[in-house]
Amino acid sequence: MNELQFLTWVRGTGLNIAVGLFLLGVLWRLIEIYSLGRKKDLSAPRHVAGASGWNTVFRRSIPPEGMVKRSPVSYLGGYAFHIGLAIVVFLFAPHIKLIQSLTGLSWPALPSQFIDLVAVVTLAAMVVVLADRINKPVKRFLSTFEDWFTWTVTFLPVLTGWLAVRHLLFPYTTMLALHILSVEILLVVLPFTKLFHAFTVFGSRWFNGAVNGHKGVAV
């Protein structure tokens, strides 16, 4: 298989398989998790403004008082790479074109120089949070193979994408094919690892907000 055939495969069959597994995986996992249900709370509720599932879905994006100081890298690094990923994935012109070809939806892109800068910041932030995971006793203690593995499969698409755009390391065709392949690996892995928090984070925050909101506590 030469590089062009490789690119053709990842753009066609490879992409179809990855997207298919991703969609099926997400659907399966969501059913597997949320069909477990929960018992109705029979205690008399106390209603307080701001104490509900939806409030917590949004409020939990803001760090509680004093926490940034206790773990600055978690918060600053975390914000930087999550926002960075969102910008790079959804606001880079070629990505929007791909999404348009698949779904028909499109929106304005950001200038590619800006995306380039964001990609560098994202990569740097990810390296910093990795270093923090290695350095901080609690994070190192909690870390399993999955933590290192998911970091890698998240990092590679950003890195290969940036290298491809910059025409670095390998010829463009090869780099682009590697980039698409790394995204496909990420898609397949996502539903079955901690990366699935991308979906469950909303359910978890909602449950926490709803359970405590029932008591009139805005968490």
Place this chain on the structure above:
Amino acid sequence: MSATLEKGVRVIKEVIDAPIASYFNSCVHCGLCAEACLFYTETGDPKYTPIHKLEPMRRIYEQEYTLLGRLKKMAGLSKPVTDAELKEWQELVYNSCTLCGRCSVVCPVGNDIVYMVRKFREGMSASGNAPDGIKGAAHRTVTIGSPMGVKLPAVKAQMKHVETDYGIPIPLDAEGAEYMVMLSSMEIINFPEYLGAIAKIMQQAGKSWTLCSTAFEATNAGMQIGNSDIARVIVSRIVDGAERLKVKTVISPECGHAYTALRWEGANLIGRPFTFEVKHIIEVLGEFQEQGLLKTDGKETDRLTFHDPCQLARRGGVIKQPRNLMNQVAANFVEMPDAGFMNWCCGGGGGASAIEEGEELRLEAFKKKKSQLEAVKPDRLVTACANCRIVLEEGLEHYQMDIPVVGLTEMIAEHIPEMEAKP
């Protein structure tokens, strides 16, 4: 697999619900929950990271409720939970967790970790891994009637004392009273001023109230060990008593977990909504204050601060009432750092104070309270939970800090004019 382990695993499987599944899938091992836990912040030992305290439960979840986990289990690739492991986890699930819920309010993905610990305790208890100290308290509550072995005659003796001292009759089993007042053993034995305070406050407010001969003990060690069967027996007594006397409201005493057990878990334990309301005494006092039924004379002039019991504030939503009450009777009320919603636990909640072997760790964790107190240097410390009070007194004594601890209800009552108190 031993019979008890089998039972424990079965119970854990039963308590796992959609929220728990969602929480386990959301955890990204960021470790921020550790920063919220006083057992980690004061010891620096990563094993006290709240989410780690649930590791056996997480594995059971994965092995039983996820496709990949089941496949791994079938292929013999997963590590089964063992008796020895659960035994080892006792320290993490009980001694070093007071169910304070700070972890649940900082987790960035929104995991309600304390919700999971509470459920995990059901399995720990079923597998015979609950600590003897709390097991004993739960057993005494069921067989004798209270965790400290207090029986009705002791309560009656206390009632008589208070009637003599305050000149106010203490009603027992008065049908149709508006309020049924509950006590904690701690109050019957160590803090009898509480009952006198209630008598004065109710008399001034002109409210009818009663104690109940079949349900005077409010604390619920069954909930603390995580045994819903025992917790249900204890709650049922109170429900039967309240329904027999046809009271409108049951007042939970100055005790955090009694409030949680009755106010939030009670109806779920008996499987139907209550026919009466449940309020913490501080909520009732807050209402009296708003309605102008709480008239006090004079103010404390020394420097006072308030320790929020976790179950009352963060887990119960009663935060502004104690402050309004403090301001009514204290001229020099100062707040500790993190006071209110984010207050740090005394270190002995959730049954932890009943675990003898956990004392050393508890005193280590108390350094957090010590530093909070050192920041404001109060003359006295006010709280609204008899268990917090005992744990605070022990900690203060250990660190040779001369700060008396008082209950908010009795402090309020001391400012109720004597003339009005006597008929």
